[in-house]
Amino acid sequence: xxxxxDTTDEPGATADESGDLGTAGSQLSTAPKEDxxxxxxxxxxxxxxxxxxxxxxxxxxLLLFLLSIGAIPGSLIPQTSIDPVKxxxxxxxxxxxxxxxxxxxxxxxxxxxxxxxxxxxxxxSLIGCIVxxxxxxxxxxxxxxPAAPRRxxxxxxxxxxxxxxxxxxxxxxxxxxxxxxxxxxRREGTAVASEKGYLREAGNLLFHVALIVMLVAFAxxxxxxxxxxxxxxxxxxxxxxxxxxxxxxxxxxFDTDTMAPFGFTMDSFDATYERTGPQKGTPRTxxxxxxxxxxxxxxxxKKSVEVNTPxxxxxxxxYLLSHGYAPVVTVKDGRGKVVYHGAVPxxxxxxxxxxxxxxxxxxxxxxxxxxxxxxxxQALFVPTFGxxxxxxxxxxxxxxxxxxxxxxxxxxxxxMDSGLPQNVYRLDTKRxxxxxxxxxxxxxxxxxxxxxxxxxxxHTGAKLTPEQLAAESTMNLPDGAGSITxxxxxxxxxxxxxxxxxxxxxxxxxxxxxxGLAASLFIQxxxxxxxxxxxxxxxxxxxxxxxxxRSESSRVAEELAALAAELTPSAPLAAPAxxxxxGPGTSAEDPTEPSDSADPADPSEGARA
Amino acid sequence: MNLAAAANxxxxxxxxxxxxxxxAVYTLAFVAHMAEWVFGSRSKVGRTAAALxxxxxxxxxxxxxxxxxxxxxxTAVLERPKVVTRSAAGSRDVPDGPGxxxxxxxxxxxxxIAISLTVLAWALHVGGxxxxxxxxxxAPWGNMYEFSTTLGGAAVTAYLVLLLLxxxxxxxxxxxxxxxxxxxxxxxxxxxxxxxxxxxxLHSYWLWIHVSCAILSGAVLYLGAVATLLxxxxxxxxxxxxxxxGKQPGAFATSVLERLPSAxxxxxxxxxxxxxxxxxxxxxxxxxxxxxxAAWGRYWGWDPxxxxxxxTWVAYACYLHARAxxxxxxxxxxxxxxxxxxxxxxxxxIVNIFVTGLHSYAGV
Ligand code: HEM
Numbered sequence: 001x002x003x004x005x006d007t008t009d010e011p012g013a014t015a016d017e018s019g020d021l022g023t024a025g026s027q028l029s030t031a032p033k034e035d036x037x038x039x040x041x042x043x044x045x046x047x048x049x050x051x052x053x054x055x056x057x058x059x060x061x062l063l064l065f066l067l068s069i070g071a072i073p074g075s076l077i078p079q080t081s082i083d084p085v086k087x088x089x090x091x092x093x094x095x096x097x098x099x100x101x102x103x104x105x106x107x108x109x110x111x112x113x114x115x116x117x118x119x120x121x122x123x124x125s126l127i128g129c130i131v132x133x134x135x136x137x138x139x140x141x142x143x144x145x146p147a148a149p150r151r152x153x154x155x156x157x158x159x160x161x162x163x164x165x166x167x168x169x170x171x172x173x174x175x176x177x178x179x180x181x182x183x184x185x186r187r188e189g190t191a192v193a194s195e196k197g198y199l200r201e202a203g204n205l206l207f208h209v210a211l212i213v214m215l216v217a218f219a220x221x222x223x224x225x226x227x228x229x230x231x232x233x234x235x236x237x238x239x240x241x242x243x244x245x246x247x248x249x250x251x252x253x254f255d256t257d258t259m260a261p262f263g264f265t266m267d268s269f270d271a272t273y274e275r276t277g278p279q280k281g282t283p284r285t286x287x288x289x290x291x292x293x294x295x296x297x298x299x300x301x302k303k304s305v306e307v308n309t310p311x312x313x314x315x316x317x318x319y320l321l322s323h324g325y326a327p328v329v330t331v332k333d334g335r336g337k338v339v340y341h342g343a344v345p346x347x348x349x350x351x352x353x354x355x356x357x358x359x360x361x362x363x364x365x366x367x368x369x370x371x372x373x374x375x376x377x378q379a380l381f382v383p384t385f386g387x388x389x390x391x392x393x394x395x396x397x398x399x400x401x402x403x404x405x406x407x408x409x410x411x412x413x414x415x416m417d418s419g420l421p422q423n424v425y426r427l428d429t430k431r432x433x434x435x436x437x438x439x440x441x442x443x444x445x446x447x448x449x450x451x452x453x454x455x456x457x458x459h460t461g462a463k464l465t466p467e468q469l470a471a472e473s474t475m476n477l478p479d480g481a482g483s484i485t486x487x488x489x490x491x492x493x494x495x496x497x498x499x500x501x502x503x504x505x506x507x508x509x510x511x512x513x514x515x516g517l518a519a520s521l522f523i524q525x526x527x528x529x530x531x532x533x534x535x536x537x538x539x540x541x542x543x544x545x546x547x548x549x550r551s552e553s554s555r556v557a558e559e560l561a562a563l564a565a566e567l568t569p570s571a572p573l574a575a576p577a578x579x580x581x582x583g584p585g586t587s588a589e590d591p592t593e594p595s596d597s598a599d600p601a602d603p604s605e606g607a608r609a
Numbered sequence: 610m611n612l613a614a615a616a617n618x619x620x621x622x623x624x625x626x627x628x629x630x631x632x633a634v635y636t637l638a639f640v641a642h643m644a645e646w647v648f649g650s651r652s653k654v655g656r657t658a659a660a661l662x663x664x665x666x667x668x669x670x671x672x673x674x675x676x677x678x679x680x681x682x683x684t685a686v687l688e689r690p691k692v693v694t695r696s697a698a699g700s701r702d703v704p705d706g707p708g709x710x711x712x713x714x715x716x717x718x719x720x721x722i723a724i725s726l727t728v729l730a731w732a733l734h735v736g737g738x739x740x741x742x743x744x745x746x747x748a749p750w751g752n753m754y755e756f757s758t759t760l761g762g763a764a765v766t767a768y769l770v771l772l773l774l775x776x777x778x779x780x781x782x783x784x785x786x787x788x789x790x791x792x793x794x795x796x797x798x799x800x801x802x803x804x805x806x807x808x809x810x811l812h813s814y815w816l817w818i819h820v821s822c823a824i825l826s827g828a829v830l831y832l833g834a835v836a837t838l839l840x841x842x843x844x845x846x847x848x849x850x851x852x853x854x855g856k857q858p859g860a861f862a863t864s865v866l867e868r869l870p871s872a873x874x875x876x877x878x879x880x881x882x883x884x885x886x887x888x889x890x891x892x893x894x895x896x897x898x899x900x901x902x903a904a905w906g907r908y909w910g911w912d913p914x915x916x917x918x919x920x921t922w923v924a925y926a927c928y929l930h931a932r933a934x935x936x937x938x939x940x941x942x943x944x945x946x947x948x949x950x951x952x953x954x955x956x957x958x959i960v961n962i963f964v965t966g967l968h969s970y971a972g973v
Contacts, residue, residue: 031933057934061927065945068923068952075916075964082911110911154695161690218909227906308813308904319906498906506908510895518888521929545690561692568689 024149027140028525028550030133030201032056054121055128063122070118074109077101081108123215130208137201145184148191148529148546155529155546157557159564162540163571170532170543173570177563183528191531203519206512213509220502226250226259227498232266233326233343234490239263240316240497260314260499264292267302269323269491273398281352281398288320288493305495316499323493324348325356327381327405327449333365333482334373340364343490346381347425353395356381359427360484363416368480375477376410376427377484393446402456405486408444409435409477435478445475447486524549526556528563532571540574543567620744621803627737628758628797634730635790641723642709642783648719649711650864701847705870708779723782724772731765734793738762750820753961757796761789763828771832778878780869784835815900822893826886827953830925833882834950837943840875844940847872876943880932883946887925894918913964917956924949 032055040049053059078086087107091098105112152158163170167190174192175185183194228245230238238244240262250256270287274280288305294314305311310319324346331340339362346358362375385404386396393406412432416422435443448456450473457464457472464472474485526549535542545567547560710716738759742749749755768785771778846866849858858866869875897918898908909915928945931937937945 029933057930058937061930061934061937064923064927064930068920068927071916071920071923074911075913075920075960079911156695157692158695159690159692308815308900310903310906317906319904496906500907503902503908507899510898514888514891514895517891521884521888543690557692557694561689564690564692573690 023146024527024529025548026146027136028527028548030136030140032129032133051128054125060122060125060129063118063125066118067122070115071109073106077106077109079107079109081110119215123212126208126212130205134205137205140201141198144186145193145195145527147186147188148193148531152529152531152544152546155548157547157560158545159560160542160544162535162542162574164539164574165541165571167532167534167541170541170567170571171530174530174532174567177566178528178530190533191529193527193529195525195527197523197525199519200523200525203516203523205516207516207520210509210513210516214506214513217502217506217509221500221506223251223253224502225498225500226254227496229321229494229496231345231492231494233345233492234266234268237263237265238495260294260316261296262292262294262314262316264290264313264318266290266493269493271323271399271491283398286320286323316497319496319498321494321496323491325354325381325383325400326490326492327358327379328487328490329360330485330487331360331362331365331375331377331482333362333375334368334480335366335370343492345492346379350395352398353386354383354398355395358425361414361416361427363414365482373411373481374414375482376414376429376432377407378410378427379405379407381405400489403449403452403489405447406444407447407475407484408442409475409484411435411481435481437478443478447475448472449486449488451488524555526559528560530567541571543571617744620740624737624740624744627733627740628793631730631733631737632790632793632797634726634733635786635793638723638726638730639783639786639790641719641726642786645709645716645720645723646783646865648713648716649709649868651711651713701851701871701873703847703871703873705777705874706866706868709783709868711868720779720782723786724779727765727782727786728769731762731769734758734762734765748817748820750816750824752802754796754800754802756820756824757792757800760824760827761792761796763824764831765789767829767832777870777874780839781832781835785832788831813900813904815896815903819893819896819900822889822896826890826893827957829882829886830890830950830953833879833886834947836875836879836882837946839869840872840879841940841943842866843869843875844872876939879943879946883925884929887929890922890925894922913960914956917952917960921949921952921956924952
């Protein structure tokens, strides 16, 4: 691969021509010069060398590449921050590998030492690069375009013609034209130098600065953030303090004293589902209707929260995460006393049709003679009863059309006295026994909600006495140990409440990065020179125009042609015979030779292809 | 089942029929493109070789300039000055190849037939995507089947738009039609998912914004990747020709490669394409972050899909940086460009199918 392009100097045509072009081609960009020289001796020499290497484009490239490679393992190896259970599983399965990974920080790649080192180095390099570039750019803005090189023919785009107009006249016209096109002008001697497209550099600097802004925002976000989850049943409320959360995590600098005073009550939850057609059962809406208050005055506002549309309360965002059913039950003990009444959130086992399971724990129950007899119920709930499948019932639709609660009962010691936190969705049956019926089978019953039993039983319900109907929704425990009644259904919803400073900053950074990038990639920085001098051989004026852009710009030639065309009315072409006399460069041309401009935009190319 | 639902099922069915028809017509276009290449191989062009050997023989100054068409042609020379261009020192001054048809009339005819067939297939293809959208009354990007069919359609659209703008892109025809066939084949066989509703998390107007940008970016980056790959071949070919004492390219390589645009043109095309969509790709990520903030309560969470999007973005940033860095232009930058596109593909196929995360959609 003998690519000569590999040896092309930076950036493009600019630098490698600065040899013959002098200053004309310099400073078309502020990209740092590559420096491969060895350091001079002494610690300062070394330090300077090291700094220059760190802030060079080559090292920036290397660090960028490392950053993308370094990000890979985090997507393939389970991460503690995303799924701690999976991490533990992985460690169990691969003992040695797990140990090695642990040492390397592979289970928390994005906060590991080595990953942080890469991006911190990159950002030091970035700052070390931006600051001098910004200075240089300010200098360029204050300065004037470089004077016309002596030999314009060496520039990438060049044209010349002869005209009867006087040189001064041509230069005046050129200056007017270029000024009209918003070029910056420098007129010196017999030439006008001009430059345009400074916004490209500004865009590039803005882009890189915006990257830093985004990093800062990201850091602020993770250092000061707080995030908690809360499950709320219809009618219940929440106020923003640490003890109220089901789970809570925060960044190292978060101060719980600064938690914003607000709270809300979930008034109702709307869920609707497609009722017909092939998409039957597909969710249509999930909406939690809440009443919230902020601050000490406590003025109440009604609002709704939906998936994808969080609510902003006092700088905190409230997200709707999921929902489920909470059957309302009443438990009486052996004494006939109500020992439990309330809605119990059940966890969906089947996310589509909401077959759900849950437990009711009643630590305060006693037998008829007053002895401690803690009760526990395990239950399965279906919103729309669809029959039984290998012994357990299942749901066939997510809405509560035909709700059924199937319960079995335990008694003994719930194990809640130890003071250890317990899973509220699981019954610890170690020290409990399950109730059995007279035949020795486990005791269980399917219950209908009391408030809807009559309606659900339809015509037959009408013939039932109130006592018989009540029996449909109550399970009496053997030996008069008590009863459980299925009163009705409520819905619960789980919310995530986050406070993350720096989101606005991150968005500002992102938008600036985008704008800067667009300016940097779409705007061309280029220079145009016009020279008009009296020809040696007579009265005519020789006009020369030349253009220079960065290597990627192919429009320079097109633009130069357009500018030349615009200038010709003020400097009309003299007789063509004179043109071929000694116009530099053109005489060697064969005008019939097809263009080999590499530009795919060139219409003649398209036609030929 | 009610009437509307039945109508939707009919639409979904029609969509499948349209996609299969599009595949059939793409296959015909593929055959026509093959014919174009075969007939084109009979021409004896040798322009590249001629240009390069002339270059090797003559001193640098002799090849330094040529007339650009930009200034106008023919009689216009009288009223307008002619602009001459001079290629950057160090780059080869090689004309573009004549295209697959190799300048032969028969080849050109087949090439034109291939393009007409591609246009027809494209219409069927777009029809398939649109009816699918109508059948579910939402953006047709809920699963990988829909994503893949749209991606293929977007790539062909981009190609046809470039043709319409009279850009020199006919050389893209064969590779593009081939991969679109592969893409659709994969979509209807492996990835097929019956038309269905979205999971609630996807119910958002950000689906329209984020996913359409991702698809468009991917489709255009694909064109850039094809150009980059061909650049690597063509560049080596030119390199061999420019060095008459070294190993010369074989007959088949010569026949194919000399009809392609010059390495410089391919490289420039690839850069333009990649640089043009890079801001769009950046916007895709920003839009995704805003959506994630609305849906999940954080704009960035290192979810596998997010990680690979990040990797892809950084890889393209590397590519753009490389082009501004000494010693990294040309082939090395091209390799980076290819690596970046492989990251895009990896993110699409491997991460979607094999890595679970928040972005895992129901039923692939
Ligand atoms: C955080 C990491 C970085 C990212 C994501 C990044 C990204 C980019 C991108 C996408 C471009 C292309 C836009 C254009 O061509 O104008 C670019 C250009 C550029 N970058 Fe960076 N960059 C990073 C760090 C750096 C560093 C550390 C330096 C300095 C050593 C640097 C110096 C430059 C320069 C000079 C250009 C313009 C090159 C030219 O004039 O063509 N960048 N950067």
